[in-house]
Amino acid sequence: MSNDSRQAPPILQLDPETRAELWPRVIEAVEAYITGVGGGRVATVPDPEQVRSLLSVFDFAQPVTPGAAVDFIVDGLWNNQTHTAHPWYFGLFNPAPTTMGIAADTLVAAFNPQLAAWSHSPLAVEIEQHLIRAFGSRFGYDPAAMDGSFTTCGGESNNTALLVALTHLYPDYREKGVRALPGQPVIYVSSESHHTFLKAAQASGLGTEAVHEVGVDTSLRMDAGALRTRISEDRAAGYLPVMAVATAGTTSGGIVDPMAQLADVAQEEGLWLHADAAWGGAIALAPERAWVLDGIDRADSITFDAHKWLSAPMGAGMFFTRHPDILTRTFAVNTPYMPIDPEAETINPAMHSMQWSHRFIGLKVFLALAVAGWDGYAAVIERQAMLGDRLRAGLAADGWEIVNDTPLPVICFADSTSAEGTTVDYLKGIVDTVNDAGKAWISFTRIGPDFRPVIRACISNYRTGPDEVDGLVRLLGETRDGMRIG
Numbered sequence: 001m002s003n004d005s006r007q008a009p010p011i012l013q014l015d016p017e018t019r020a021e022l023w024p025r026v027i028e029a030v031e032a033y034i035t036g037v038g039g040g041r042v043a044t045v046p047d048p049e050q051v052r053s054l055l056s057v058f059d060f061a062q063p064v065t066p067g068a069a070v071d072f073i074v075d076g077l078w079n080n081q082t083h084t085a086h087p088w089y090f091g092l093f094n095p096a097p098t099t100m101g102i103a104a105d106t107l108v109a110a111f112n113p114q115l116a117a118w119s120h121s122p123l124a125v126e127i128e129q130h131l132i133r134a135f136g137s138r139f140g141y142d143p144a145a146m147d148g149s150f151t152t153c154g155g156e157s158n159n160t161a162l163l164v165a166l167t168h169l170y171p172d173y174r175e176k177g178v179r180a181l182p183g184q185p186v187i188y189v190s191s192e193s194h195h196t197f198l199k200a201a202q203a204s205g206l207g208t209e210a211v212h213e214v215g216v217d218t219s220l221r222m223d224a225g226a227l228r229t230r231i232s233e234d235r236a237a238g239y240l241p242v243m244a245v246a247t248a249g250t251t252s253g254g255i256v257d258p259m260a261q262l263a264d265v266a267q268e269e270g271l272w273l274h275a276d277a278a279w280g281g282a283i284a285l286a287p288e289r290a291w292v293l294d295g296i297d298r299a300d301s302i303t304f305d306a307h308k309w310l311s312a313p314m315g316a317g318m319f320f321t322r323h324p325d326i327l328t329r330t331f332a333v334n335t336p337y338m339p340i341d342p343e344a345e346t347i348n349p350a351m352h353s354m355q356w357s358h359r360f361i362g363l364k365v366f367l368a369l370a371v372a373g374w375d376g377y378a379a380v381i382e383r384q385a386m387l388g389d390r391l392r393a394g395l396a397a398d399g400w401e402i403v404n405d406t407p408l409p410v411i412c413f414a415d416s417t418s419a420e421g422t423t424v425d426y427l428k429g430i431v432d433t434v435n436d437a438g439k440a441w442i443s444f445t446r447i448g449p450d451f452r453p454v455i456r457a458c459i460s461n462y463r464t465g466p467d468e469v470d471g472l473v474r475l476l477g478e479t480r481d482g483m484r485i486g
Contacts, residue, residue, distance in 0.1 A: 259275065429483060
């Protein structure tokens with residue numbers, strides 16, 4: 001065998017000279033984006049044909065140079081995406097990523113640890129487990145009597161919650177599925193909850209009709225009395241109540257359901273209580289505002305996304321449960337080809353979650369938390385909550401009606417100065433005008449049982465400051481005045 005045949009293919013592992021030229025190019029692009037993203041448009045107006053035409057030159061018959069490939073994607077992303085890292089982005093829960101998170105994902109891509117089996121990457125597995133217990137304790141769980149895993153996103157965590165709830169209440173579900181159950185299982189959500197629970201019901205074989213909505217109070221929080229009534233009615237109709245979902249920070253309105261009251265109902269009725277704290281759960285890290293989540297420690301499981309308010313790069317979901325054996329009972333399988341020692345007191349993520357191959361998700365959280373510390377994150381979250389208060393007050397002073405009631409920095413509002421100020425066309429017109437101009441990015445949504453149309457602005461970007469908040473109030477006022485003139 002010649003020496004050449006033993007060498008790595010040069011097409012896949014570029015030679016040292018090419019790598020020496022490529023890495024600085026990538027780092028320069030990253031640094032240019034971090035320092036320059038706030039100076040341009042927040043978003044471009046999407047044009048499907050234009051984007052597809054950019055890709056039409058790639059038939060992959062003629063390879064391009066590494067530098068050209070990198071330049072293409074850097075230029076393309078600069079000009080064809082909504083820049084959630086922009087300080088004027090007031091949209092969904094997609095903040096600027098932390099510097100240490102960017103470094104972490106780079107290292108993970110290079111070392112490429114496989115976390116399916118503990119023996120393959122013991123440090124990585126232990127880092128994730130260390131983080132699970134550290135964050136679980138912030139939610140009030142006993143770190144010595146809990147369990148959890150990193151997930152790809154909140155959707156996976158919420159799906160996990162349903163599967164473990166079914167396994168906990170009906171152990172035969174694991175082997176026999178829904179046919180082993182004596183009736184139709186149902187889960188309870190509020191009208192403001194996230195729609196991942198519809199996907200979870202589909203994926204688990206329950207079907208979307210298994211998701212039953214519960215009424216909300218005047219603050220759009222799930223009504224504990226209505227939940228108790230719905231459970232009683234469903235049992236009388238032959239349904240099997242399995243899980244109730246309390247949301248800590250709904251997507252549209254930032255509403256936090258009454259955790260303690262819902263925990264009382266779940267305990268009395270024998271249901272699994274799941275807290276979907278994907279975004280709002282971060283408020284647990286801010287000591288002066290952690291009261292918002294009172295009662296979350298009584299939830300059987302919790303969803304939390306570090307890629308939301310903690311600014312980890314996409315995606316970094318986390319699932320916690322106060323039942324330390326349920327993940328293994330739900331997901332473990334026997335297989336001869338996995339390098340797993342059944343006698344070792346270690347966690348093997350492939351036997352512990354929906355995933356088999358498992359990326360080192362936790363490093364982006366670990367490095368950022370190691371550098372910032374709990375106090376650093378507490379200061380950031382407190383600051384953003386205060387900016388939410390500032391935006392709420394500024395909008396109210398300028399004639400906008402604040403529609404939602406939440407201590408979190410999600411503000412839903414309509415125009416109380418205009419007869420058309422609560423209509424869909426009017427509010428969408430303001431949103432589209434603001435977004436198309438590229439100065440800021442806000443969103444339109446509907447909230448409440450009457451699906452009231454509102455404009456929504458959220459502060460979850462650590463780069464957003466008082467100038468941007470006050471500027472958004474002025475921009476909205478100018479846009480409103482311009483529409484009246486028009």
